[in-house]
Amino acid sequence: QSVLTQPPSASGTPGQRVTISCSGSSSNIGDNYVYWYQQLPGTAPKLLMYKNNQRPSGVPDRFSGSKSGTSASLAISGLRSEDEAVYYCAAWDDSLSGLVFGGGTKLTVL
Amino acid sequence: QVQLVESGGGLVKPGGSLRLSCAASGFTFSDYYVSWIRQAPGKGLEWLSYISNSGTTIYYADSVKGRFTISRDNANHSLFLQMNSLRAEDTAMYYCARDRGWELPEFGIDYWGQGTLVTVSS
Numbered sequence: 001q002s003v004l005t006q007p008p009s010a011s012g013t014p015g016q017r018v019t020i021s022c023s024g025s026s027s028n029i030g031d032n033y034v035y036w037y038q039q040l041p042g043t044a045p046k047l048l049m050y051k052n053n054q055r056p057s058g059v060p061d062r063f064s065g066s067k068s069g070t071s072a073s074l075a076i077s078g079l080r081s082e083d084e085a086v087y088y089c090a091a092w093d094d095s096l097s098g099l100v101f102g103g104g105t106k107l108t109v110l
Numbered sequence: 111q112v113q114l115v116e117s118g119g120g121l122v123k124p125g126g127s128l129r130l131s132c133a134a135s136g137f138t139f140s141d142y143y144v145s146w147i148r149q150a151p152g153k154g155l156e157w158l159s160y161i162s163n164s165g166t167t168i169y170y171a172d173s174v175k176g177r178f179t180i181s182r183d184n185a186n187h188s189l190f191l192q193m194n195s196l197r198a199e200d201t202a203m204y205y206c207a208r209d210r211g212w213e214l215p216e217f218g219i220d221y222w223g224q225g226t227l228v229t230v231s232s
Contacts, residue, residue, distance in 0.1 A: 002154060035218040037155075044222040045155065050210055056220070088155055092217035098171050099145070099157035099217060 132206030
C-alpha cells in the first residue's frame with residue numbers, strides 16, 4: 001500500500017489530453033513539493049516535473065503539473081504513442097522523515 | 111553530464127549480505143544529497159535511504175532500518191549501501207539517485223542510475 005495514491009491505469013488516444021492524479025496528506029503533498037517521474041519499460045525513471053509544476057529542460061510543454069491542498073496531478077496534452085509508460089508521483093513526508101511514492105499509473109495510448 | 115553507475119548486485123542467500131556501490135560523475139558529488147531507491151520486479155518504486163552531502167545526516171525507510179547502512183566517500187565520488195540480513199522480499203533493482211537540491215536538499219530526485227539487480231534466493 002503506497003502512501004501516495006494514484007490510479008493504477010489511464011488511457012487515451014493520440015492527440016487527447018489525459019490527467020493522472022496523486023492523492024496524499026498534510027504531511028507529504030500538503031506541506032512539500034511534488035515530483036513526477038516517467039518510467040519507460042526496462043529503463044530507470046526519468047524526472048518529468050519538479051517543485052509541483054516545473055519542467056526540466058528537454059521535457060515537452062505537453063506535460064504540465066499542478067498541486068492543490070493534499071493532491072497533485074500530471075496532465076499530458078497532445079498524447080503520443082511514446083508517452084506510453086508508467087508515471088509515478090513522489091513527495092517528502094515530514095511524519096515519516098522519508099520520501100514517499102505513489103504506486104504508479106500505467107498510461108496506455110490506444 | 112550527470113552519471114550514476116551502480117555495481118555490486120547479484121544472487122545472495124537469505125540472511126546473507128551484499129554491498130552496493132555507486133560511482134558518480136559529471137557533477138560535484140560533495141554538493142548533493144544522494145539516495146538509494148529500489149523497485150521489486152513488476153512493482154513500484156520504494157525509497158530506502160538518503161544521505162546528506164557531508165554524510166552527517168541520514169534517513170532510512172522503516173523497512174530497512176537496522177539492516178541497511180548508507181555511506182559515502184566524497185573523495186572518490188562514491189555512494190554505498192551495505193545490506194545485511196537479506197530477505198527474499200529485498201529482491202529488486204536498486205537505484206542510486208541524486209537529490210535535485212544544490213548544497214541544500216529539495217528531497218526530490220532528479221537523476222537516477224541504471225540500477226543493479228539484487229536477487230535473494232536459496
